[in-house]
Every structure is written in structure tokens, then in C-alpha cells.
Amino acid sequence: MAAGTLYTYPENWRAFKAQIAAQYSGARLKVASNSPAFTFGQTNRTPAFLNNFPLGKVPAYQGDDGFCLFESNAIAHYLSNDALRGATPQVAAQVLQWVSFADSEIIPPASAWVFPTLxxxxxxxxxxxxxxxxxxxxxxxxxxHLNSRTFLVGERVSLADITVACSMLWVYKQVLEPSFRQPYPNVTRWFVTCVNQPQFKTVLGEVKLCEKMAQFDAKKFAEMQTKKETPPKKEKGGKDAAKSQEKKEKKKEEKKPAPAEEIDDCDAVLAAEPKTKDPYAHLPKSAFVMDEFKRKSQIPPMFTGMFQRLDKLRKTAFASVLLFGTNNDSSISGLWVFRGQDLAFPLSPDWQIDYESYDWRKLDSKSEECKTLVKEYLSWEGDFKHVGKAFNQGKIFK
Incomplete structure (x- = not known):
């Protein structure tokens, strides 16, 4: 039976997966989430911690026998028993299917929706x-899937239920108000069933479902940014000053709730990174407001995978991109407008996503070809001769 220590910060939903799995399997798990055993942002940056966990991320697990693991899914899997993992190859594969589903289909939209409200x-x-x-x-x-099932795989709670339920925890607590979740009664019934199991409740406590969808609070966001950017003040003086500071820290620890910005360890790490240089610092201020232009245009967003990953570029770029051709025989082509005279993507590491998969050509704004292309791409109608005959004869997927 596994026995060891889980390093994390308070209320880390990723760590909950391992804790709940241990409750079911009987694994002996100590949780180090508060000082002096573990202080997030300090302990996980020490050479000793990084020697075992090179990324410095939590949750991180160290067995009493010295065995170390990082990544929450791997830790939860290790602390599970066969009943949770799946006793047969087929059942185990089904469990893995839903674990992957949580990572790819739930966590990305949950983060994009919930994090601003926090x-x-x-x-x-x-x-x-x-x-x-x-x-x-x-x-x-x-x-x-849950229309005729109590749990995701089989007739009992499995690691699939633990993982998916934990990934949806903050969604149900923050934004899934009754009207939004009404079309999905089976999901809510399943979620409530899971979080009310004794093993879940031991870790999560009472889980109250959202009554009103939380909204973005600009003041709260500004306060969070100030906290991240303001360095701690240094106390001057001798022993008396040190004692005074120690008392202040103790009071702070007693009163301070778990900080919202630590709801996800990746975001906490990213928040500590230095600010990147403005790629357009060398250019004069422009009177052309890209956001205003995009709001007035009636072109809906397309190819959202690339576009979402380029969110930091949205104030200084505009694009209309189309998919030409037929199934299994298609081509992507588009028109981009950037601030400045250079291709924007190489200007910042944050923007170097997917762009190398495409060929780029600068247009002459005074040429007839450019005028024709702009008209075609903004109206989504035209000959699109530059695309080529093979794709030109096919359908434009809008």
C-alpha cells in the first residue's frame, strides 16, 4: 500500500484528485500545504525540492520509500487501487478516456471562464x-453518457469520476447557475452524487452549487495584480523588529484565507514571471484603434484554436481566415492586418504559435490585387484566384 507526502497549496483542485483516490484505496497520504511543512512559492523553489521535482510544480508526491511523482493525474493513478483504475484492460482504457476528456475538453474552457471571475x-x-x-x-x-448510468465507468466510483468531478468543481461553484445547468440534469445529478460520497466529503467538505453566475470584477483583478507586483517590505532594526515582524506574519497566517490566485499552480508560476517587452515600443502611437474596427465588423471568429492562443495580439491585429476545398482536400488561407510594417508573430515569443505552419506574403496596399483580396476576404465572396483552381472549385467553409 502506498504511503507518502503530497506537496501542494490549500484548496488546490488538482491535489484533490490524489487525496480522494487515497481515501478510496486506503493509501496513507500526508498533505503538506502550509508552513512550515510547505510554503508555495518558496519551498518549491529550493534546490532540494527541484532535485526531486525539476519543474517546481505542485501537486508533487514523495513516497516514504523515496519514490517521487509530479503531475496530478499520475499521482492520483499511483495512489488508486485496481477498483479505481479499472480491473481489466478495457475498463482501465475507459477510465483513461475520461481522465483525458477532463484535461482536453473541460479544463481549458473552465479556466478561461472561471479564472476572470476569481x-x-x-x-x-x-x-x-x-x-x-x-x-x-x-x-x-x-x-x-450519463443518461442511463450512475457513474462514468461501471457501477461504482472510479478514477474517471474523481478526475472529471474535480475538474468541474470550480465551474459548479462559480458559474454554472441553475438556468445554465438546467439542460444537463444527468451531469448535475452525477456531480452531486459524487461530491456527497464520504470519501469526497472528507476532502472537499460541503460543496455548494452556484446560485448566480459570478462575473468579472475589475477592482478585484486590479487588487490581484497589485499583490503580485508589489514586493514585500523589508523591516529595519534588530531583534525587536524581527519579533514584531514574526507576530505580524502569524496574525496574517491566521486571518488570511487561501489566496484566489493560487487556485491553479500554473497560473501562480506564470504570474511570477517577469513582464515581457512591448513588441511595438519602437513604433509611434497609432490613431487606428484595431479593437474598435473589429467590433464594428460583422466577421465572426474562426479557427479559434490559433486565435485563442494569440489573445495577447488581439489589440494590434485583425484577420479574416477561410477554409477552402472539400473534406480531406482543403486549404486554409486568410488576410491579416498588423500594426507596423513587419510580420507581427516573430516580434514576441508569446505570439509564435502555429504561424510557421503557414506561408506569409506582404501585400502592396496600392495594388489592385490587394484591393481585390481585401474585398473578397471581408465579404467572403469572390474568385479567390490566388488560392488555386483545385480549391477554388470547392466549397468555402464559413
Missing amino acids: GIMQFNKQATEQAKEDMKRALAVLNQ
Whole structure:
């Protein structure tokens, strides 16, 4: 039977997976989430910690026998028993299927939707609306699957239920108000069943479902940013000053709740990174407001995978991208407008996503070809001669 220590910070939903699995399997698990055993942002940056866990991320597990693991799914799997993992190859594969489903279909939209309401992330209307649609699709899949099932795999709680329920914890607590979750009764019934199991309740306590969808609070976000950017003050003086500071720290620890910005360890780490240089610092201020232009245009967002990952570029770029051709024989082509005279993507490491998969050509704004292309791409109608005959004869997927 596994026995060891789980390093994390308080209320880390990723760590909950391992803790709940241990409750079911009987694994002996100590949780180090508070000083002096573990202080997030300090302990996980020490050479001793990094020697065992090179990424410095939590949750991290160290067995009493010295065996070390990072990544929450691996830790939860290790602390589970065969009943949770799946006793046969087929059942084990089904469990893994839903664990992967949580990572790919639930966590991305949940983070984009929930984090702004917690003050962790700046609000972006387009990203939030897209996250809601993505969440609806995931909920619809779950609702259909649970139409005739109590649990995701088999007749008992498995690691699939633990993982998916934990990934949806903050969604149900923050944003899934009654009207939004009404079309998915099977999912809510399953979620409530899970979180009310004794093994879940021991770790999570009482889970109250959201009554009103939380919204972005600009003031709260500003306060969070100030906390992240303000360095701690240094006390001057001798022993008396040290004692005074120690008392202050103790009072702070007693009164301070778990900080919202630590709801996800990745975001806490990213928040500590130095600010990147403005790629357009060398250019004069422009009178052309890209956001205003995009709001007035009636072109809906497309190819959202690339676009969402380029969110930091949205104030200085605009694109209309189309998919030409037929199934299994298609081509992507588009028109981009950037600030400045250079291709924007190489200007910042944050923007170097997917762009190398495409060929780029600078257009002459005074040429007839450019005028024709702009008209065609903004209206989504035309000959699109530059695309080529093979794809030109096919359908334009809008």
C-alpha cells in the first residue's frame, strides 16, 4: 500500500484528485500545504525540492520509500487501487478516456471562464463566450453518457469520476447557475452524487452549487495584480523588529484565507514571471484603434484554436481566415492586418504559435490585387484566384 507526502497549496483542485483516490484505496497520504511543512512559492523553489521535482510544480508526491511523482493525474493513478483504475484492460482504457476528456475538453474552457471571475485573469468577452460554448459541448457529451448510468465507468466510483468531478468543481461553484445547468440534469445529478460520497466529503467538505453566475470584477483583478507586483517590505532594526515582524506574519497566517490566485499552480508560476517587452515600443502611437474596427465588423471568429492562443495580439491585429476545398482536400488561407510594417508573430515569443505552419506574403496596399483580396476576404465572396483552381472549385467553409 502506498504511503507518502503530497506537496501542494490549500484548496488546490488538482491535489484533490490524489487525496480522494487515497481515501478510496486506503493509501496513507500526508498533505503538506502550509508552513512550515510547505510554503508555495518558496519551498518549491529550493534546490532540494527541484532535485526531486525539476519543474517546481505542485501537486508533487514523495513516497516514504523515496519514490517521487509530479503531475496530478499520475499521482492520483499511483495512489488508486485496481477498483479505481479499472480491473481489466478495457475498463482501465475507459477510465483513461475520461481522465483525458477532463484535461482536453473541460479544463481549458473552465479556466478561461472561471479564472476572470476569481480575479486571476483579465476578462475577454470573446474568449469567455467561446468557453461557454465549449463547456456546453462537454456537458452535452457527459449528459448523454450519463443518461442511463450512475457513474462514468461501471457501477461504482472510479478514477474517471474523481478526475472529471474535480475538474468541474470550480465551474459548479462559480458559474454554472441553475438556468445554465438546467439542460444537463444527468451531469448535475452525477456531480452531486459524487461530491456527497464520504470519501469526497472528507476532502472537499460541503460543496455548494452556484446560485448566480459570478462575473468579472475589475477592482478585484486590479487588487490581484497589485499583490503580485508589489514586493514585500523589508523591516529595519534588530531583534525587536524581527519579533514584531514574526507576530505580524502569524496574525496574517491566521486571518488570511487561501489566496484566489493560487487556485491553479500554473497560473501562480506564470504570474511570477517577469513582464515581457512591448513588441511595438519602437513604433509611434497609432490613431487606428484595431479593437474598435473589429467590433464594428460583422466577421465572426474562426479557427479559434490559433486565435485563442494569440489573445495577447488581439489589440494590434485583425484577420479574416477561410477554409477552402472539400473534406480531406482543403486549404486554409486568410488576410491579416498588423500594426507596423513587419510580420507581427516573430516580434514576441508569446505570439509564435502555429504561424510557421503557414506561408506569409506582404501585400502592396496600392495594388489592385490587394484591393481585390481585401474585398473578397471581408465579404467572403469572390474568385479567390490566388488560392488555386483545385480549391477554388470547392466549397468555402464559413
